[in-house]
Amino acid sequence: MKTCAAWIVLLMYLLCSCKNINIEDNYKSQYLTLEFKCSKVNNKTVEEVDSKAPYFPYGFKTAIYIFNSQTFWPHIAGSPIVATSYGGSDLIPDKEILLPKGVYDIYCVSENSPAISFLNIYHGIASGLVNGKDYLWAKREGVLLLKNEQVNLLFKHIASRLLVTVSTEESNSSILVNSFRITLPEAAANTLNLGDGTISPSAYTEQLSTIEGYGNTREILLLPCLAKLNFEFDAQVLTEGSSPVIRTFFGEINQQLIAGNSYELSIKIKSDLAIKIEVRGYPTNIVDNHIIFKSINN
CATH class of the missing domain: 2.60.40.2630 (Immunoglobulin-like)
Incomplete structure (x- = not known):
């Protein structure tokens, strides 16, 4: 009798474990993760102020803000997210980004340096800017995220x-x-x-x-x-x-x-x-x- 009860408990445990694994797999199957790659065009003399390297220099950071398309609230996917350059073409986020399939607007703000500061954003208007920063900005709106996609962003200087x-x-x-x-x-x-x-x-x-x-x-x-x-x-x-x-x-x-x-x-x-x-x-x-x-x- 005791042996039978033990088998029943073990069977129930295995069924629950399989169910949990399936739930987790199903959860992840509905989400996409992001990888970042970057390259820098320095075809003008002003670019020498940024860097002579074709990519963002080692340690340079950017803040990434992600919203559902045509909205500025709330931030999603845990954004703003910090991504760091390690001297090559990759920008590595400080944490995994998971998004369900859908349409998104993505905005990036960088100080063009290893420093990072998060702006105060309210309905698409950001405050907290300071002098002394070489702000870079980029956007990509209406990104349809269904599978592997490459999104090109053009960062431009927005300070003086x-x-x-x-x-x-x-x-x-x-x-x-x-x-x-x-x-x-x-x-x-x-x-x-x-x-x-x-x-x-x-x-x-x-x-x-x-x-x-x-x-x-x-x-x-x-x-x-x-x-x-x-x-x-x-x-x-x-x-x-x-x-x-x-x-x-x-x-x-x-x-x-x-x-x-x-x-x-x-x-x-x-x-x-x-x-x-x-x-x-x-x-x-x-x-x-x-x-x-x-x-x-x-």
């Missing part, structure tokens, strides 16, 4: 970049910049439209900020701005046959800084120590990335 160069007009003189300060856009006024990748420009500026660097050039990553930017810098001017002159120079940039553009600010010191300012703008390049959607059923 300002490259400052200070020099003298006269060949018999030179200058050494000791400190450079500028009024940056008021970041609290900038928001990102996740749907089209545009950052709204700020109409206000903050107090003067010191820009770190050496020599007579400075690179500034900043948010788009409508207001004029004031700058000042301490420098030593050396002229043949004259004593060195140490003074603070003042100027302003009376030009809108458009999202995604790179600007060159050329400051020339004349013989009478007046300054001549020239600003030129260039559209930045596009960064090409690929995401591969892989079914765990295949």
Whole structure:
């Protein structure tokens, strides 16, 4: 009798185990997982600011936001998800991504660096942007995920970049910049439209900020701005046959800084120590990335 009861218990256990395995298999069979692959196009000189490598450099990260198509709430698949480059073409998520078959909109935001910060997104509008970041953005909408799919994403720069160069007009003189300060856009006024990748420009500026660097050039990553930017810098001017002159120079940039553009600010010191300012703008390049959607059923 005891032997019979033991066999009944064992049989029931095996049936339950098989049922659990079948449930798990059926659950996973309804879901797809994602693999990420990327490549970077550096066919323009501005791309040298990002990296000379064809892929994202080792350790660079991107945040991935996934939504049901034509919605911005809620995030699904546990997004935002961090994916990291390890020096090759792969972007490796920090956790497995499982999605049921369906149609999705995918958005990516990167600081183009090893750092990652999650933006505050409310109905497709993101806040929490800061100056000093080279934001990259990409989207792919209406992704039909039924089997293995390859989705191409074009990452583009959505912040602004300002490259400052200070020099003298006269060949018999030179200058050494000791400190450079500028009024940056008021970041609290900038928001990102996740749907089209545009950052709204700020109409206000903050107090003067010191820009770190050496020599007579400075690179500034900043948010788009409508207001004029004031700058000042301490420098030593050396002229043949004259004593060195140490003074603070003042100027302003009376030009809108458009999202995604790179600007060159050329400051020339004349013989009478007046300054001549020239600003030129260039559209930045596009960064090409690929995401591969892989079914765990295949």
